[in-house]
Amino acid sequence: MAAFIIRRLIISLIVIFVGVSLTFFLVHLIPGDPTGIFINPALPESVRQGLVERYGLSQPVALQYLKWLYNAVRLDFGYSFIYPEKTLSLIGDALVPTLALTLSSLFIGVLGGCFIGIASAMKKGTLFDRICSTAVMFFYSVPSFWLGLVLLLLLSYWLGIFPSSQIRSIHHEHLSFVGKVFDYIIHLLLPVTTLSLTLMASFAKYTRESMINALSSSYTIGAISRGIDKRKIIFKYCFKNSLIPVINLIGTAVPFIIGGAITVEVVFSLPGMGRLIVSSILSRDYPVVMGIATLMFFFVVFFNMLVDIISHIIDPRVQLQ
Amino acid sequence: MKIRKIDNLRFGLAVLVLIVVFAFVLPVFYRVSPYEQDLSNPLSAPSIDHPMGTDMYGRDLMARIMKGTANTLMVSFLASLVSLIIGIIAGVISGFSRGIISELVMRLADVLLGFPKLVMILLISGILSRDIFVSFFLLACLSWMETARIIRGEIKVIKESLLYKSLVAAGLSFPKVLLGYIFPLLRGKFLVSFTLSFASFILIEISLSFLGLGYASPEPSLGTLLRQARYDPAGSYWIVIFTGLIIIILVSAVNFIADGIKDSLEENVSR
Numbered sequence: 390m391a392a393f394i395i396r397r398l399i400i401s402l403i404v405i406f407v408g409v410s411l412t413f414f415l416v417h418l419i420p421g422d423p424t425g426i427f428i429n430p431a432l433p434e435s436v437r438q439g440l441v442e443r444y445g446l447s448q449p450v451a452l453q454y455l456k457w458l459y460n461a462v463r464l465d466f467g468y469s470f471i472y473p474e475k476t477l478s479l480i481g482d483a484l485v486p487t488l489a490l491t492l493s494s495l496f497i498g499v500l501g502g503c504f505i506g507i508a509s510a511m512k513k514g515t516l517f518d519r520i521c522s523t524a525v526m527f528f529y530s531v532p533s534f535w536l537g538l539v540l541l542l543l544l545s546y547w548l549g550i551f552p553s554s555q556i557r558s559i560h561h562e563h564l565s566f567v568g569k570v571f572d573y574i575i576h577l578l579l580p581v582t583t584l585s586l587t588l589m590a591s592f593a594k595y596t597r598e599s600m601i602n603a604l605s606s607s608y609t610i611g612a613i614s615r616g617i618d619k620r621k622i623i624f625k626y627c628f629k630n631s632l633i634p635v636i637n638l639i640g641t642a643v644p645f646i647i648g649g650a651i652t653v654e655v656v657f658s659l660p661g662m663g664r665l666i667v668s669s670i671l672s673r674d675y676p677v678v679m680g681i682a683t684l685m686f687f688f689v690v691f692f693n694m695l696v697d698i699i700s701h702i703i704d705p706r707v708q709l710q
Numbered sequence: 711m712k713i714r715k716i717d718n719l720r721f722g723l724a725v726l727v728l729i730v731v732f733a734f735v736l737p738v739f740y741r742v743s744p745y746e747q748d749l750s751n752p753l754s755a756p757s758i759d760h761p762m763g764t765d766m767y768g769r770d771l772m773a774r775i776m777k778g779t780a781n782t783l784m785v786s787f788l789a790s791l792v793s794l795i796i797g798i799i800a801g802v803i804s805g806f807s808r809g810i811i812s813e814l815v816m817r818l819a820d821v822l823l824g825f826p827k828l829v830m831i832l833l834i835s836g837i838l839s840r841d842i843f844v845s846f847f848l849l850a851c852l853s854w855m856e857t858a859r860i861i862r863g864e865i866k867v868i869k870e871s872l873l874y875k876s877l878v879a880a881g882l883s884f885p886k887v888l889l890g891y892i893f894p895l896l897r898g899k900f901l902v903s904f905t906l907s908f909a910s911f912i913l914i915e916i917s918l919s920f921l922g923l924g925y926a927s928p929e930p931s932l933g934t935l936l937r938q939a940r941y942d943p944a945g946s947y948w949i950v951i952f953t954g955l956i957i958i959i960l961v962s963a964v965n966f967i968a969d970g971i972k973d974s975l976e977e978n979v980s981r
Contacts, residue, residue: 400820404821408825419838526966529962529965530957531957531961534936538943538954541943645828651921652917655940667923670836671923678833678837681829682826685829686825686826688826689824690824
């Protein structure tokens with residue numbers, strides 16, 4: 390077990406290192422420097438030169454890389470080119486709405502998806518299963534931001550029940566504590582619904598498939614013939630076995646959740662990571678781009694590792710290849 | 711049971727053909743330019759002149775959706791083709807070679823699989839290249855790993871089979887064995903990989919264009935159309951509805967095809 394985790398840890402660190410280094414060179418080797426994008430062209434050339442010097446953009450890329458790496462190890466990602474703020478505090482501010490959105494959607498999506506998947510696998514072929522499968526196919530095939538646009542249109546523009554954008558109201562500061570919490574919830578309700586519907590669909594799809602496989606396997610038939618209680622078979626044997634693909638799916642879903650969160654955030658104008666990523670890439674805000682890329686690598690690699698370890702615990706036959 | 715499974719595949723294929731006709735053939739008969747602006751008539755709801763309404767510049771939405779569907783289909787089709795070809799090559803190389811080359815290819819796949827695809831997608835299309843065909847080609851170069859793993863696994867099995875051994879013993883050349891005997895066996899796997907990545911590339915294109923990192927104006931795609939509607943969904947709900955309908959029909963058709971092929975492959979195995 391310990392050996393398994395250590396090997397997994399070493400591979401993860403290699404992936405992060407290679408990925409982050411590749412990203413750095415990808416970003417910095419592109420011809421032209423970012424000052425051309427964000428500086429006012431009316432300013433004299435000497436100002437631009439000064440900025441290039443100050444940010445160290447005229448140094449050889451390899452040297453910039455070593456410097457960046459040295460600082461990054463100490464969790465110092467420097468200052469943004471655009472905003473008068475440290476990269477880390479920019480990312481920290483943007484992370485809060487994004488985490489609130491993704492974690493609650495993941496929670497609802499996994500629970501709801503597993504429930505629907507198991508229920509329709511057990512009632513395979515019935516009307517209930519057909520209705521569920523059709524709905525699942527629908528939400529599985531729809532980009533989450535389109536769903537968001539439709540919900541926005543229905544519930545906030547036409548019916549006026551929910552606010553259409555931002556994470557809190559203008560009068561947020563004047564609310565009581567309970568009022569503030571309620572204010573956040575009502576602003577997050579539509580985005581979370583949007584993202585969790587999409588997630589629920591893919592989890593329901595995979596759970597149904599792997600549950601059907603488990604239900605028709607020889608060990609289930611054996612257990613039924615030995616007269617073991619059906620509930621026990623379903624929840625103790627089948628569900629546990631069909632859990633491994635589902636857990637793997639959580640691992641692979643994490644990058645997609647972040648991706649879905651980006652477009653959903655844009656639809657609902659949430660001040661989260663999505664907006665920061667897109668705007669920093671478009672304005673070539675290198676320190677922020679690199680900070681986000683590093684964070685993402687950590688996030689995805691960490692989740693993949695967690696998934697591998699959990700599936701190893703559930704089923705010790707799962708080995709590192 | 712069996713009839714319903716084939717129905718999945720046929721249904722998906724039929725719908726996909728209809729969409730291809732809508733995107734590539736219908737514009738020949740529907741002679742309205744998707745680029746021509748009519749600023750006296752912006753954001754008008756569906757009418758006889760404009761069956762699907764107009765966008766914020768008064769351009770005919772139906773013509774733009776046709777052209778947009780064609781653009782989305784084209785770039786996703788090419789990208790999934792490229793990723794399939796690279797996947798097959800990598801799978802064959804690592805399946806047949808022993809030792810270091812095989813290891814190298816698979817370790818590279820491991821590292822690339824650990825990458826946050828989304829960050830790569832945004833970086834490539836946001837910084838590296840603003841040409842959507844170039845950035846989707848690069849994306850395809852980063853999405854061959856699943857296919858390669860599947861092909862490699864299959865080839866490892868085939869290599870041990872009596873069929874392969876007897877073909878080699880009969881003195882057939884390697885390309886002949888590969889193209890004449892192994893690839894036909896793997897055709898189903900190729901098709902599943904291709905359809906699955908087709909569906910995901912369609913969604914990637916739509917999301918990227920929605921974020922403003924895909925097709926550049928005035929070229930429409932299913933994503934850029936929705937991007938326009940985002941500023942004022944209530945004032946342009948027909949854009950949201952019509953574009954969304956096409957997206958749902960298109961992606962679910964491709965997903966139905968993938969499910970159908972998978973089911974029929976499983977049936978072949980169990981038989």
